[in-house]
Amino acid sequence: MDTPPLPFSARLRAASQEVHAAAESQRYVTALVGGELDLAGYLDLVVQHHALYQALESAAEAMRDDPVAGGFVDDALTRLPALEADLIHLAGPDWASRTTPHPTTVAYADRIRTVGGTSPVRFIAHHYTRYLGDLSGGLYIGRAVARRYGLTGQAGVAFYTFDRIPRPTAYKDAYRARLDALPLSPADEAALLDEVLVAYRHNMAVFTALAGHVPDGPGMPEAVA
Incomplete structure (x- = not known):
């Protein structure tokens, strides 16, 4: 008896597992959750x-x-x-005039804008990479950050709080079911997977830029309020 094919969401997860693990193990991430960074680094x-x-x-x-x-x-x-509220709390109402995205972040955002408004499957790739990550490891990071900097309630960590999603695991299961139900051609599936890998590579480049905040990291911070 033939083994039924894996659902698309499972194949997507398996194909991106290596680069996902590489992103999570970036030095900046481990320093952030390990409490090694000052507030400017966060x-x-x-x-x-x-x-x-x-x-x-x-x-x-x-x-x-x-x-x-x-x-x-x-x-x-x-x-x-939520991000705007966090920035006001952490840096004051004039945060926009006192902070600057890294060039790697600008490149990542440009990629999202370039494909996200024109290619449905490539938009889904960026949507999947960011939001499912936020509802997984992001929740753990939020708790670690709040403890490290003494942030109470949502002040400074509102980004990590999904008030309208009380059951993240159930939400992620439903999200993967939507992925599995997509009417994708083989070319669409390949494009979606390719863009997920692109997103992870951009994400790692951002973490590399942020590593300047790590005490033993290379270089100096580029954008500190």
């Missing part, structure tokens, strides 16, 4: 997130009514207002 991450989610959520609006990608656009995931 703030710089929030600045980069703001630039990335500004691009992603703009693309989401463009895809809201798309028959393929529209089902993934969910206001419960929206992070930009």
Whole structure:
């Protein structure tokens, strides 16, 4: 009896597992969750997130009514207002004039804008890479950051709080079911996987830039409020 093929979401996860693990093990990430960074080192991450989610959520609006990608656009995931609240708390109301995204972040955001508003499957790839990560390891990072910097409630860590998603595991299961139900051709599947790998490579480049904040990391921080 033939073994049934793996669902697309399982194949996608398996194909990106190596680069996903590489991103999670970046020195900046381990220093952040290990409590090695000063507050400026965390703030710089929030600045980069703001630039990335500004691009992603703009693309989401463009895809809201798309028959393929529209089902993934969910206001419960929206992070930009939370990021702006975090930046105001951490850096003050003038944060935008005192912080700058890294060039690697600008390149990542440009990629999201370039493909996210025109290719439904490549938009889904960036959506999947960021939001499912936020609902997985991101929740752990949020708790570690709050402990490290003495942040209480949502002040400074609102990005990691999904008030409208009380059951992240169930939400992720439903998300993967939507992936499995997509009417994708082999070329579409290949493009989606390719873009997931592109997203992870961009993400690692951002973490490399942020590694300047690590006490024994290379270089100096580029963007500190």
